[in-house]
Amino acid sequence: MTRLHTSPYDRVRVVHDRPPTTTGQYVLYWMIGARRPSWNFALDRAVEWARELGKPVLVLEALRSDYRWASDRLHRFVLDGMLDNEQAFAALGVGYYGYVERTHREGRGLLRALANNATVVVTDRTPIFDLPAISRAGARDLDVRFEEVDGNGILPLDTPPSHAVYPTAYAFRRHLQRVLPNHLDEQPRSAALRLGDLPAPPAVPGRVRRRWPPADRRWLEAQTSLAGLPIDHAVAPAPFRGGFKAGRRRLAEFLASQIDEYGDKRNHPDDDVSSGLSPYLHFGHLSAHEVVAHVLRHERWSSSRLARTVTGAKEGWWGVSGSAEAFLDQVVTWRELGFNMAARRIDSEQFESLPRWAITTLEAHVRDVRPHTYTLDQFREASTHDPLWNAAQRQLLREGRLHNYLRMLWGKKILEWTASPREALDVMVELNNRFALDGRDPNSYSGIFWVLGRYDRPWPERPIFGTVRYMTSQSTARKLRVKQYLRRYGTSLL
Ligand SMILES: Cc1cc2nc3c(=O)[nH]c(=O)nc-3n(C[C@H](O)[C@H](O)[C@H](O)COP(=O)(O)OP(=O)(O)OC[C@H]3O[C@@H](n4cnc5c(N)ncnc54)[C@H](O)[C@@H]3O)c2cc1C
Structure with a gap:
């Protein structure tokens, strides 16, 4: 079996174990997670196959319209990246096909159409959002060799012990300190690819281009609004570029x-x-x-x-x-x-995945009187009684980001001001994943579930929270420098 140039064979998962086809014209890299032209193990793997088979590489980068929370903000960020990638791959002599769905499910069949001419298909393996399901659906459409490559982190996802899930950062850090030295030399290629030895990529056939036209340049270059796309236009692009x-x-x-x-x-x-x-x-x-x-x-x-x-x-x-x-x-x-x-953990986004002590204590306090409760709309509109919380929510609304420390306070107050911890979970997921550019990530759920007790230990018991850690805006404002922050986000621009 061919190995990546730095041999992290534990990053490659062969989904369809077939020999490369002899008739295929290129190696197809279906770029779904690692949307970049270097520092990319999956791309390296595709190039390695291309070298071995003497074929060019074609990169397919697609953007669906029907994923949950799709909005101008998220689309804009991805489109910025697609423009960068198109330019970078053109300069490298790698084929690049950028595609953006104009109607829901319009993109169905594109992967299969391009894979028909491929000798091998390589994609990203990542536990982010709906990408595992996308890859599984893609696999059902493919009858060529199909590999998934894990470039998520410094530690490969499959590092043994293969089923271990770590209850605290401390436990995971101990594990890392033991095993990470074996992985620190494994690096994806950092420099631009040199593919002068490979044939030029073939043009994507006209019938494919007609049915799934390449992404409109005006979208990529932000020269036109995204109003024509079936996504949420109420969430405006963030004030900084993606890519x-x-x-x-x-x-x-x-x-x-x-x-x-x-x-x-x-x-x-x-x-x-x-x-x-x-x-x-x-x-x-x-x-x-x-x-x-x-x-x-x-x-x-x-x-x-x-x-x-x-x-x-x-x-x-x-x-x-x-x-x-x-x-x-x-x-x-x-x-x-x-x-x-x-x-x-298949249930990592479910309330039941919390540690037993956290579920027990939160449920024991579910009937505690809540001095303040707010609806999802009130939270979204930053209309609570608490100026610091409202400022944090305004930063999230305007910029698609939220200061790290305030993000913890933001979550803890949602837990305090909703009727139940399950409702708090729903509110946090909805606001975080709709408005934060980094939402819908494994770490969205780490952070949100940390608010509810994951990765933490019991603290002295109090109303509503039970023994789950508690935070107050007053002590945050006392301990931290927030004056300018409050000036900046303290009032509504509307
Ligand atoms: C309620 C809540 C929701 C959160 N939602 C998200 C989310 O949707 N997406 C997300 O990536 N992170 C989330 N976090 C974790 C953390 O707040 C963000 O990763 C961090 O604020 C991102 O800003 P930064 O890149 O400037 O971080 P830096 O402080 O510069 O840290 C560098 C990188 O380290 C990682 N990191 C930092 N803090 C954490 C953390 N606590 N947990 C996991 N990774 C971390 C991130 O990849 C980050 O980019 C959430 C935390 C909480 C409490």
Whole structure:
């Protein structure tokens, strides 16, 4: 079996184990998760097949219209990325077919039509949102060799013990500290592909182009509104661009001016030193490998600096500055903890997946008097009695992002101000996934379920929360710098 150039064979899952067809004209990379032209294990795998078979690579990047919460905001971000990808692949001599559905389910049959001429099909394996179901549906349509490649995180999803799900960040960190050294050298190709040795990609046949026309350039270039598409137009595009180019710029700015203060200041909304990378990671415009590699380069790191003992401690294992350790703990430990859960527990988005102690205590307090309760509409419109909560919700509405620390407070107050924890879960999921660019992610559910007790321990008992951790806006406002934040988001623009 052919292996990727850096041999992370544990990242490749063969879905249809057939020999490559001899008649196929190209290797098809069906790009559904890792929407970027480099730092991409699945693309590397497609190129590796192409080299072995002497065929070109064709990339299919499609955008459906009927996924839940589809809106101008989410579409715009993905379209920005499609423009970047189209340009990047053209420069590399790789075939690229960008397709955007104009009506619901219009795209059905496109994968099969392109796979008819393919020798092998490779796609991304990721537990994000509906992508596992999309890949399964695609597999039913394919009768060629079909592989899924996992480029989600530094630790491959299938790392043994294969069914282990970690109840706390501490437990997962201990596991990482044991096994991660074996994976730190596995890197997807970071530089532009060099495909001069491969044949030029063939043109996509006219009958395919007529039935599924390539994405309208005016959409890609944001020259026209998305009003004609059957998606939610009430959620406006965010005030920043999507795509791998914007993601890389954000990463470079973060490394140049924010990471050194991340350890001390990241909880303070006024300082806003967090990276803002989660939307780019979510849509696959940036790879976790790329982010971690750049952080380690910034720290002039080498593997000799890794601690030799496994303690599960948050700081000290990587052997970098305190700020970089704090950042790596978020982007590796916390991010991949969520991916581990999403990939291994089928019920990870259900209330019942909470730890038993959390369900018991929340249910024991379900009849407690709630001094304030709000409807979904009141939450959405930022019309609670609490200025800090309303400011956080306004940031989410306007910008599609929410300050990291305030996101915890935001969730805890929804738990306090709804009639039951199950209703709180529904409200958090709806608001987070509709308005946040990084929503619909394994870490959306990590964060939302953390509010309800996942990955946490029991705290002193109180009304409504039981022994689930409690937070107040008053103590947040006392402990953290929020004055400018309140000025910025404190009043409605409407
Ligand atoms: C109620 C609630 C909802 C959340 N919803 C989401 C969501 O929809 N999508 C999402 O990616 N994260 C979510 N989080 C986790 C966290 O708040 C965001 O990842 C973080 O705020 C993103 O901003 P950043 O990129 O500037 O983070 P930084 O602080 O710069 O961190 C770098 C990266 O580390 C990862 N990370 C940071 N904090 C966490 C965390 N607590 N859990 C998991 N990964 C983390 C993210 O990939 C992030 O981009 C949620 C948290 C809560 C409490």
